[in-house]
Amino acid sequence: MGCFRFKRPTNLWALFAITLVAILACVSGVKGQNEPRFDRVLIDAFDPDAWSGVVFLARAHQQQVSFALRFASRGGELLDGQKVFGAVSEVGAHAPDGSYCRMSWRHPAHDAPVTLEWSRMDETTVVGRVQWGEGLQVGLVTYYPAFAGGATGTYSVDESHRAILGETYFDNVFGQEARMVVMTDQSPVGRGAFRSLADLQSTFSRARPLAAHGPNEFPMEAAGLEFADGPPLHFVATIGWDNEALMNRAGALLAPGKIDAILKEKSAAYTAARPTVRGLFSGAPEAISNSMFWDTLYAPQLDLVFPSISRHWAEGWGNWVVGEWDCFFDSLLTSLEDEGQTAAGIHAILSSQTPTGLVPNMASGNGTTPDRSEPPVASYVVWKVYQRREDRALLDWAYPRLKKYHEWWLNDRGDGQPWRDGNRDGLLELGSDRGSGSTVGGRGTLQDAKYESGMDDSPMYDDVVYDPHTYTMNLADVGLNSLYTLDAECLSKIAAILGKDEDSRKFAADYEQHRQLVREKLWNEKDGIYENRYWDGRFSNRLSPTNFYPLLAGIATPEQAARMIKEHLLNPQEFWGKYVAPTIARNDPAFHDQFYWRGDIWAPTDYLLYEGVNRYRFDDVALEYAEKSYDLFMDDWRGNQHDDEEYYAWGGGTGNDSSTHYTWGALLCLIPLEQYIDVNPWEGLRFGALDPPSAGEFHRAIWQKHESDVTVGPNRTALARDGQLRFEADAGVVVRNYEASESRLTFTLKTKRPVHVSSLEFGSGVLNLKVDGKAAGVVRVQLETSLGRASFDLPSGKHTVELAR
Numbered sequence: 001m002g003c004f005r006f007k008r009p010t011n012l013w014a015l016f017a018i019t020l021v022a023i024l025a026c027v028s029g030v031k032g033q034n035e036p037r038f039d040r041v042l043i044d045a046f047d048p049d050a051w052s053g054v055v056f057l058a059r060a061h062q063q064q065v066s067f068a069l070r071f072a073s074r075g076g077e078l079l080d081g082q083k084v085f086g087a088v089s090e091v092g093a094h095a096p097d098g099s100y101c102r103m104s105w106r107h108p109a110h111d112a113p114v115t116l117e118w119s120r121m122d123e124t125t126v127v128g129r130v131q132w133g134e135g136l137q138v139g140l141v142t143y144y145p146a147f148a149g150g151a152t153g154t155y156s157v158d159e160s161h162r163a164i165l166g167e168t169y170f171d172n173v174f175g176q177e178a179r180m181v182v183m184t185d186q187s188p189v190g191r192g193a194f195r196s197l198a199d200l201q202s203t204f205s206r207a208r209p210l211a212a213h214g215p216n217e218f219p220m221e222a223a224g225l226e227f228a229d230g231p232p233l234h235f236v237a238t239i240g241w242d243n244e245a246l247m248n249r250a251g252a253l254l255a256p257g258k259i260d261a262i263l264k265e266k267s268a269a270y271t272a273a274r275p276t277v278r279g280l281f282s283g284a285p286e287a288i289s290n291s292m293f294w295d296t297l298y299a300p301q302l303d304l305v306f307p308s309i310s311r312h313w314a315e316g317w318g319n320w321v322v323g324e325w326d327c328f329f330d331s332l333l334t335s336l337e338d339e340g341q342t343a344a345g346i347h348a349i350l351s352s353q354t355p356t357g358l359v360p361n362m363a364s365g366n367g368t369t370p371d372r373s374e375p376p377v378a379s380y381v382v383w384k385v386y387q388r389r390e391d392r393a394l395l396d397w398a399y400p401r402l403k404k405y406h407e408w409w410l411n412d413r414g415d416g417q418p419w420r421d422g423n424r425d426g427l428l429e430l431g432s433d434r435g436s437g438s439t440v441g442g443r444g445t446l447q448d449a450k451y452e453s454g455m456d457d458s459p460m461y462d463d464v465v466y467d468p469h470t471y472t473m474n475l476a477d478v479g480l481n482s483l484y485t486l487d488a489e490c491l492s493k494i495a496a497i498l499g500k501d502e503d504s505r506k507f508a509a510d511y512e513q514h515r516q517l518v519r520e521k522l523w524n525e526k527d528g529i530y531e532n533r534y535w536d537g538r539f540s541n542r543l544s545p546t547n548f549y550p551l552l553a554g555i556a557t558p559e560q561a562a563r564m565i566k567e568h569l570l571n572p573q574e575f576w577g578k579y580v581a582p583t584i585a586r587n588d589p590a591f592h593d594q595f596y597w598r599g600d601i602w603a604p605t606d607y608l609l610y611e612g613v614n615r616y617r618f619d620d621v622a623l624e625y626a627e628k629s630y631d632l633f634m635d636d637w638r639g640n641q642h643d644d645e646e647y648y649a650w651g652g653g654t655g656n657d658s659s660t661h662y663t664w665g666a667l668l669c670l671i672p673l674e675q676y677i678d679v680n681p682w683e684g685l686r687f688g689a690l691d692p693p694s695a696g697e698f699h700r701a702i703w704q705k706h707e708s709d710v711t712v713g714p715n716r717t718a719l720a721r722d723g724q725l726r727f728e729a730d731a732g733v734v735v736r737n738y739e740a741s742e743s744r745l746t747f748t749l750k751t752k753r754p755v756h757v758s759s760l761e762f763g764s765g766v767l768n769l770k771v772d773g774k775a776a777g778v779v780r781v782q783l784e785t786s787l788g789r790a791s792f793d794l795p796s797g798k799h800t801v802e803l804a805r
Helices: 012-034 082-087 197-204 243-253 258-273 284-293 311-316 324-334 339-350 378-389 392-408 446-452 478-497 501-522 545-552 558-569 589-593 603-615 619-640 663-676
Strands: 040-044 053-060 063-074 088-094 101-105 114-120 125-131 137-143 153-158 163-170 173-184 190-194 222-227 233-240 276-279 296-299 304-307 321-323 362-364 429-431 472-476 677-680 684-687 696-703 706-712 717-721 724-729 734-740 744-751 755-759 766-771 774-780 782-784 787-794 797-804
Touching: 040 296, 053 173, 053 233, 063 114, 063 163, 063 173, 063 197, 063 233, 082 088, 082 311, 088 258, 088 284, 114 258, 125 243, 125 258, 137 163, 137 173, 137 197, 137 233, 153 190, 153 222, 163 222, 163 243, 173 243, 190 197, 197 222, 233 243, 233 258, 243 258, 276 284, 284 324, 284 619, 284 663, 304 324, 304 339, 321 324, 321 339, 324 339, 324 378, 324 603, 324 663, 339 378, 339 392, 378 392, 378 478, 378 677, 378 696, 392 478, 429 446, 446 472, 478 501, 478 545, 501 545, 545 558, 545 603, 558 603, 603 619, 603 663, 603 677, 619 663, 663 677, 663 696, 663 706, 677 696, 717 734, 724 734, 744 755, 766 787, 774 787, 787 797
Parallel strands: none
Antiparallel strands: 040 053, 053 063, 063 137, 088 101, 101 114, 114 125, 125 233, 137 222, 153 163, 163 173, 173 233, 190 222, 276 696, 296 304, 321 362, 429 472, 677 684, 684 734, 696 706, 706 717, 717 724, 724 755, 734 744, 744 797, 755 787, 766 774, 766 797, 782 787
16 A cells, blocks of 8 residues: 555646645654654663663663663762662652652661652653762762663763763664663762773762863763752753753753752652551551662563562572562562453563473573472462552463462473472472472582471471482471462362352362361371471471461461460460561570571461461451551651561561561551451451551552442541542441442341441442341341441341341
8 A cells, every 4th residue: 555545636736735734644654663762761760770760661672762860979989889779868758650658767877867859750861969968979870780681881971061971872773872861950979981880889989079181092881960958959860862952951950949849849740649548557568669769670571561570689699680479478568459460470480480380489680590499478469459450461371380380389290200298198398399400509408408398497496307308308298288278279269250160169179178188187186286206107296387277278266266366476475476477486496596587587478377367257356467567667667667578486587587678568558457457368358457556547448349448446447439428437447348230239247246237338228237147127228428328237246237228
C-alpha cells in the first residue's frame, strides 16, 4: 500500500493540489520515522552502590544506553557508595513510579544531614534538590553504570551553564548520539571530567576542590561538580538527542522556585495516594513501602525491575540478588502499593526455576543454587497477592511453575529416590543435591542442606547427619512439611480460580493426606508440640518458630493448638517476652549465642508463626503478638531508620554481618496491618481487632482491586469500601468470612461484650436475620441520605450472621 489513495477528481488543479499535499505528507512521515527516539526509559536509583543517585536506563535502536548520576559528601572523609549506605539516616518516601523520592545520610561529626529529594517529571527528565549543612562539600558525579550493560561514552563540563554534558554512541547507527544534560542552579567550587569513576572518586577524596588533571587523551567516562556551603542546590537531569534542546529545557525548569514547587506538589500527591495508618500501629505501611521501594533495582539478565533483598547484598552479588522465600515475601509486601513490581518479583524468582522444578535458594547476577531450595511459601504468597490485585495474567503464568515446584519435592529424581524424602516414609527432609554443575556456596554437604531451611545455622540442625546417598538430612522437618502442606492447600485454591477442577481436587487430596501424615508422625504428645523427628524415631526437642507452622497449615487439632500456644508460645521460658519470637527457645543453650539464627528474632519466621496464631483464632494472642512485632521494628526504625535483616531477642539490630536495610524486616509491620484487614484461604476477608487498647485507621488498603478504609478501636470497628461505609460496630470486634452480594451478607463475628452492628450493604428493603443458624427476626433498612443502614444487636461471644432479602 502506498502513502495515499484517492478518487479521480474532475478538476486538474484539484488533482495537482491533492498530489502535492500527499507527497509532502509522505516526506514528513519518512522524516518523522527517522527522528531518534527512546523505545523505553527506566529511571530509579538502580545502582546498588549508589543509593544517593539516579540511573537512566534507556533503549533505542535495539541497544541499551545508560547514564547515571550520584551525590557524595566530603568533610574530613569522602562518603560515597557503600559508605553512604552505612550512613543513611532517613529512608524517606519512594513512590514506586519515581514521582517523589527522599533520603538523607549523616556525615560523621556534622550535625546537619545531607538530604536528597528528586522527582521523575516525565519519561526522560528528573528534577531534584540537595540540602546540607556547613563544613561539607557535596559532589555531583556523572558516570556510566557498568551493571546496566549499556555502552560507555564521554562526559564534559560546560562551565558557563553549570552543567555536565554526556553522550554515547550506538553500534552501526550514525549521527544519532544519545545525550544527557545535568544542570544546576549554583556555581561549583570545583569541576572536572575524568577518565573513570574511580579516578574521579580518588581525586574528590583529597582535601581540595575537585579538579581534573592531565590532558584529555582518553574518553572521559565520568565528570563531577563540587559545591560548598550555600543555599539548597537544585538540579535537572534529562536525556535526549539534542544538547541545545535539553539545555533549554533544563534551564527553564531551574527558574527560581519552580523545582521547590514541583517537589512540594509531588510529595503531597504521593502522600494523598499511598496506604497510611493513623493511631494504632501508625507508620506501618509507610515503613513498608519506603523500605521496599528504596531497594528497587534492575536485573539485566531478567530485564525486570523489583526490590532486591538489600542494596548492600546486591552490590556484592552481581548487582541484584533474591532468595526464594525472601523474594516471595517481598512481593507480598510490595502488593500493598504497586502491582508492577509485585509481578516482577514473582517473575524473577520463578524464572530461576530449574528444569526439574526446584526453585532455587537464591538467584543473583553472579549465579544461582540449583542444588537446593528454601521454605516453600510460594503458592501461599501468590494466592494472597491475587486476592489483593486480581492479576489474572500473573496467576496464569505462575500456576504451572508453582505446580511443578510443589511436585518436585516428592518426585522421583531418576533412580527411584524422591528428591526430598530420603527414607521414603512420605515426610520431607531438607537437602542439597550433589552434582557437577556450578552452584553458589557449594553443594552436597550438611551446611548446604541447612541453607535449604532458610535458617542457615539454626541449632535445630546441630546434631543432624547428611546422607550422601539420599542428599538429605536424616531428620523429618516440621517446618518444611507444614509449608508443603500449606502449599498444596493454596494450589488447590488457585487451580479452582483458574477452572482447573481436576488439579484442584488432586491438590486438596494431597493437602489432606500430608496433613494427616504430619499429625500422625510429628506430634509429640509428651511435649505438647510438633517436633522434628530423626529417622530412628527420636524426637528433637530443640524448638523454634517452625515448630508452630502446623498451626499455619491447619494441621493441629484445636486441642493441640491450645497446648502449643499455652505451654510453649506464651511460656516466657521459651518464646514469650517483650519481643517475639526468638529463632530458638530461650531455654535452649544456643539462645545465648544471639548470632544469626541462633536466638535472634527474624521477621519471616515471626510472620509465619503469627499467621498460624491467627488461623486458630487466638485473637487476644494475635493482637498482643502484633503489638510486640510492631514495637520491635519501630524501636530501630524510628531511632536509626533501620529495617533489619535480624534483631536481638531483646530488641535492636544485631550487626551480625547482616544488613541494616533488608526488605523482609518489614514483615514485622505487615503483622499489625493484618490486624486491620487481611484475606487468607481459610477465612476469606477478615477485619478488626479484638478489644484493642486504642483506636486507629488504616486508609487505602487494597483487596480485590477495591480500596478499603478500616477503623479499629475499643468502641468502634468499621469497614468502608471505595469510600462508602459498609459495616460498623460499636466495639472492638473481629469479623471473618465477610461475603456480600446484592441480596445476601454473611460473616462471623467475635466480641467480648454485647455489640450493636450495622450493615450498609443494602440500599433498602426488609432483611431476614439469622444468628448462629437460627432465625432472629427481620431487619428493616433505614435510609440515611444515600445510605441504607440495617442494624441489630449481638451478645458477647462468637457468632455467625446472615442477612438476606
